Amino acid sequence: MSETIGVGILGLGVVGSGVIKMIMENKESLYQKTGNHLSIERILVQDKAKERDIEIDSEVLTTDANDVLNHADIDIIIEVIGGVEEAKLHIQQALRNKKHVVTANKDLIALYGPELHQLAKQNGCDLLYEASVGGGIPIIRGLNDGLAADEIKEIMGIINGTTNYILTKMEESAVPFKEALADAQELGFAEADPTADIEGLDAARKMSILSRIAFSTNVKLSDIETNGINNLSLVDLEYGKQLGYTMKLIGLAKSNNGTIEISVQPTFIAKGHPLAGVKDEYNAVYVRGKSVGETMFYGPGAGSLPTATAIMSDVIEVAKNIQLGVNGKTIIEGPSKKGMTPPNEQYSQFFLRLHVKDEVGSFAHISQLFQDMDISFKRILQTPMKKQQSAEIILVTHHTSLENFMNAISKLQDMDVLRSIESYYRVEGEVEE
């Protein structure tokens, strides 16, 4: 058994720097926890001469990935370059060279997780990615180990800090989406190109990883109904607030009698729900298990040091496994094939905002339609509008199937009294009166 474990790092951005800082500052406690010293042997960078915040021996820097991937003294490779194709090639080469891999790369794991797992197993290597979902929140361990004995029924995640920051800002300061986005960009909570975040793609990738773990099933990204927050209006948020809801971008993964429903969409969450209090750039994953009931894991979803904390928890696990000689032997349940839940079995409450002609009987017509479709309301708000002799109606339904609700929407559109369907969203939780 070696007393020193060699570490190679691919990428030296903010997260890579955080990892190095943690390894340097916690030498003694890492040794106590793993029984080994961790030694950083090589770091792949784009530019060796670039000035950096942390002190690193320039000898360990290299611009050639092979110096890291083929290095004889390296046991663990930490991948923090991001991107998909290049990172994939690097990780494959690392695993073939019998090096354990720890990565924060959600895009890669969402797309190629099962295939890379297979390769890791063939080579007796560990492949871990706690940092890929929820930054510093140990949610993957929570599902894999903490709730190992339970049957997970539902996951609801606020797993994108950018959109949660924007939504909090919109609600609390009543600023429109664009302004809140600009604010987030200025503070570094949103990227220059925020598309993947605000359109929900980032959250969808993370949900595919979480549902693979929770439901042992591989879901194609294209099977995840994905809607972002870029079209949200302050009007809806304001009405939601009046009714006791807060708007969150929710990644939902739910087991329905053997099928799985997965989506990412703006959802009104009732104020008393544990997810309702998750503000700003924070993330949280709410898990409902058959036996455990409701649990929630809360924490920072991004950031250099929180992400580095998650990466280092994986590194410690790999190092312990090396010490015990059990790498690549994690017993993983084979993915079972579970179908996607059809819309007639996806049940939810819905919020709906309509403009109708402001005349006698408008609302009666509309309520008749919903009654005919067996959809009942828990809340109704009707307000006359100044212009156009219209009235605005807000409805919150009791649980009904997505199919039924969408049929109602389509029938509404044919009604003479309707001026426009302004918006509709899913609703979770019960507002205490």
Place this chain on the structure above:
Amino acid sequence: MSETIGVGILGLGVVGSGVIKMIMENKESLYQKTGNHLSIERILVQDKAKERDIEIDSEVLTTDANDVLNHADIDIIIEVIGGVEEAKLHIQQALRNKKHVVTANKDLIALYGPELHQLAKQNGCDLLYEASVGGGIPIIRGLNDGLAADEIKEIMGIINGTTNYILTKMEESAVPFKEALADAQELGFAEADPTADIEGLDAARKMSILSRIAFSTNVKLSDIETNGINNLSLVDLEYGKQLGYTMKLIGLAKSNNGTIEISVQPTFIAKGHPLAGVKDEYNAVYVRGKSVGETMFYGPGAGSLPTATAIMSDVIEVAKNIQLGVNGKTIIEGPSKKGMTPPNEQYSQFFLRLHVKDEVGSFAHISQLFQDMDISFKRILQTPMKKQQSAEIILVTHHTSLENFMNAISKLQDMDVLRSIESYYRVEGEVEE
């Protein structure tokens, strides 16, 4: 390698029944997760003839602990009888017989954890107790594995469901303590003798376990400043609410420059704080790490199935370790000796309620005293009282040391304008104005 792992259970109350239910209902997934079948060989009960909710082959029931502890086919013993001395003897015997032990027994682990760990290690056995703190919340794994790489700075736990239910009831329905307690007893959230819960002893035992894990130090229960909720008045809760706080029984463990501060006490939590939303019988553990920042683990703190979920997560870990041949090899950091933080280095905000003579200059006298002691206020409320020509004053201080605050209290008592010190509490978090 055996294909069947024998399980013995000490105790068949609600939690024991939950464990048996989970083992029976999840046979297939347990096999997939551990590579072994779990077989319940013997269960220690008090009365074999008693009617039970679950179907159990009467052959496996025994009233003699030795039938379980010395059984040749039993690999893992699950201890759910509770109590301290007898449970300790059983667990010692089990470990000496090379049987791995999983227990939910917080009292035992709080008192004898280190000694039993030692014995487990000597015998190459696992000793796990995820269920001892926070019921179904995987908080021990969260600290041990998920945040393994981080330096924990502070833990604040709502880790007693009974008191949290009572406090929620008092605040939301404005009923006094005794009534809320009676209500909790009726609903089964409080025991017939609720002393250990309402006086904070149960929470103190759990804090000693959490701080052992987080700070690698052994704290005597007598070193934990422990106050319960039995003297809380509705008046204080009402004022707290007005000022933006909610009252929680908080277990606090904090690292202060190499020393540790541990207490259990009623504490006002600012409304925006993640712990403020934890209601009813739910538990949550808020963890602040040097690198990860703020995280929180939320879930059911008690109950048959949630507790059984935690126990089964330990059983799965033991079973995996058996499969891999690495039991008892967990690398545990040796406990370091850390002193307790002296009161002059324990910093906090404080809430203080006073009755003073309602005369000109009363408040000026009092504020002069605090100014002299370098304690400044963030909130002040003064209300005239109907009787006795008194006024009620509520103060919330900025951060000051416990020693300084207690000195101020003692000087207050000598002041002529003071009628009485009604109450004082710690305060955590910032209320957003």
